[in-house]
Amino acid sequence: MKHIIPELLSPAGNPESLKAAVENGADAIYLGSKEFSARGHADNFNNDQLLRAIDFAHQRDVSAYITVNTLVKEQEIEGAVEYLEQLCNHGADAVIVQDQGILNILNKHLPGLPVHASTQMSIHNSAGTKLLESMGVKRAVLARELDIEEINTIRSATDIQLEVFVHGAMCICYSGRCLMSSFIGGRSGNRGYCAQPCRKEYSLERNTMSSKYLLSPRDLNLSSRLQDLITAGVDSIKIEGRMKRPEYVAVVTRIYRDILDRLSTNPTARATPDEMRQLEVIFNRGFNEGYLNGDPGRKLMSMDAPGNRKGILLGHVTGSNPKRGTITVKLDASINVGDGIMAGGKGTSIHLLWMGWHKVSSAQAGEVVTFPYGFAITTGTPVFRTFDS
Structure with a gap:
């Protein structure tokens, strides 16, 4: 049986990211206005820009x-309907919705505007997709918490299009069911203004563990699992990132485009080592494959740092000399004079490198090196390469 290569769907949080996605091979883009969008902190588009x-x-x-994927209050319905009519008249290919009232309005008054059910609707089983299909929904954006077998089962039970996230940030709470931001920060993720409490530092009571980012997940990266999704019959693969930089959108879109193109003739194709390196450098909190293989347990979490690790893990600090302004690192990857590095949230470039008392221009994984670093740092801190010499 010949499987169809899925649509590549990329984020467009602003006009520059829109161009980056289109120019690097996206089949489709998703974007939102400054209202009714679950990424209220993205630059987004005003109405004229959106059209x-x-x-x-x-x-x-x-x-x-x-994206019209927030919960809509009673007093906002009239404005939301006017906005949806405008999108329909201008030829939007679909609207992505969360609010079931908005879905009902679309079915009754704008049946010609295709509807995609947002991942915020928590679609996680075949009963849910069948219900959506009976309501005229064209596509379901599946919850991120599904494994590959569950996706296969859903696919076999419904004809609705299926969309799956393959790259980017993940939430600690179940898709569409996060109330943490409302409780802790007074800003609702379901209204587009998540305060990202899962990226904050926490400590456990009556526990000797030092405070860490206990609720901060790693980033999703399924670049080596696309063939499994193709075999499962997924119609669209989605890159998260409407709040990311245009450069991020360009790099990630281009890599996934190239992998999909290779898969069209070679079902064993996957991300190359160089492509993986590019994905790591452009942005990562540490990668994993989410729930695709089942419950990932602690492997899901990135408890040491909540933000961009900004590159490839070089190694860990084994010692420092504040008087000389140097640190010593046991390497997990190669390093060269001229490389950019980051450790403990501070960055610099390597202009001198020693192994023991010998000055060197490079060193390999497994070796121990010393180099100038003008910031206080503790033993065990991870060190990342942020750019190559």
Whole structure:
């Protein structure tokens, strides 16, 4: 049986990211206005910009899906309907929705506007997809918490299109069911203003563990599992990142485009070592494959740092000399004079490198090196390469 290569769907949080996605091989883009969008902190588009963005995509044979994926209050319904009518009249390829009331309005009054059920609707079983299909929904964006067998089961039970996240940030709470931001920060993720409490530092009472980022997940990276999703019959693979930089959108979109193109002729294709290196350098909190293999347990978490690790893990600090302003590192990867590094949240470039008392220009994994670093740092701190010499 010949399997169809899925659509590549990339984020467009602003006009620059829109161009980056389109120019690097996205089949479709998703974007939102400054209202009714679950990424209220993204730059987003005003109404005129949004309509021009739809035109820009269509002129290049790229589909444009508009996020209307927040919960809509009673007093906002009239404005939401006017906005949806505008999108329908301008030829948006679909709207992505969470609110079931909005879904009902679309079915009754705008049946010509295709609807995608947001991952915020927590679609996690075949009964849910069948219900959506009966309501005229064209596509379900599946919850991130599903494993590959569950995706296979859902696919066999419904004809609705299935969309799956393959790269980017993950939430500690179940898709669409996070109330932490509302409780802790007074800002609702379901209204587009998540305060990201899962990225904060916490400590456990009556526990000797030092405070860590106990609720901060790693980033999803399924670049080596795309064939499994193709075999499962997934229709669209989605890159998270409407709040990421255009450079991120460009690099990640191009790599996934290239992998999909290779898979069209070679079912064993996957990310190359160089592509993995590029994905690590552009942004990562540490990668894993999420729930695709089942419950990942603690492997899901990135408890040492909540933000971008900014590169490839070089090794860990084994000692420091504040008087000389140097640190010593046991290497897990190669290093060269001229490389950029980051440790303990501070960055610099390597202009001198020693092994013992000998000055060297490079060193390999397994070796111990010393180099100048003008910041206080503790033993055990991870060191990352942020750019190559």
